[in-house]
Amino acid sequence: MIIVSGCLVGLKCRFDGKYKVSKEFMDLMPKGIFIPVCPEQLGGLPTPRIPCWIEDGDGYDVLFKKSRVVNQKGEDLTEFFKKGAKETAKIANFLGINVAVFKEKSPSCGVNFIYHGDKLVKGCGVTTALLIKMGIHVLDEKSFIQSFTSSLY
Numbered sequence: 001m002i003i004v005s006g007c008l009v010g011l012k013c014r015f016d017g018k019y020k021v022s023k024e025f026m027d028l029m030p031k032g033i034f035i036p037v038c039p040e041q042l043g044g045l046p047t048p049r050i051p052c053w054i055e056d057g058d059g060y061d062v063l064f065k066k067s068r069v070v071n072q073k074g075e076d077l078t079e080f081f082k083k084g085a086k087e088t089a090k091i092a093n094f095l096g097i098n099v100a101v102f103k104e105k106s107p108s109c110g111v112n113f114i115y116h117g118d119k120l121v122k123g124c125g126v127t128t129a130l131l132i133k134m135g136i137h138v139l140d141e142k143s144f145i146q147s148f149t150s151s152l153y
């Protein structure tokens with residue numbers, strides 16, 4: 001089984017109350033390989049919610065208390081993001097999952113890129129950082145689809 005960002009498989013959990021579904025992921029859903037999660041909802045944030053970003057550095061810096069997650073109003077939401085990461089980690093532990101596929105550019109789920117305000121920078125989100133620390137292999141959605149498709153041939 002694979003943990004997947006809920007917004008990739010049709011859950012309307014994004015900050016704007018929408019999803020970012022991809023056909024490839026929806027085609028794989030009936031195979032029963034995905035466990036959909038939304039770390040931000042698991043952390044207690046409402047949907048829709050005000051857009052958030054990691055202030056400096058990346059998800060590791062948030063975990064190590066060197067940075068914060070803030071929203072557009074400047075409110076500190078760091079604890080919600082840490083809680084969402086821990087709850088997602090719990091699900092992975094319960095089910096013995098060692099692979100996750102996450103939505104790129106999110107302050108929780110970003111794998112290679114996140115935002116600092118409106119600037120796209122290299123780095124991972126808070127949940128991604130925690131899962132990688134636990135030894136879970138985390139892929140962004142495009143890499144997953146590429147490797148999954150090539151494994152079929």
Ligand code: SF4
Nearest residue numbers: 006007014038106109
């Ligand atoms: S936290 Fe992750 S699953 Fe939830 S909306 Fe953001 S990218 Fe999607």
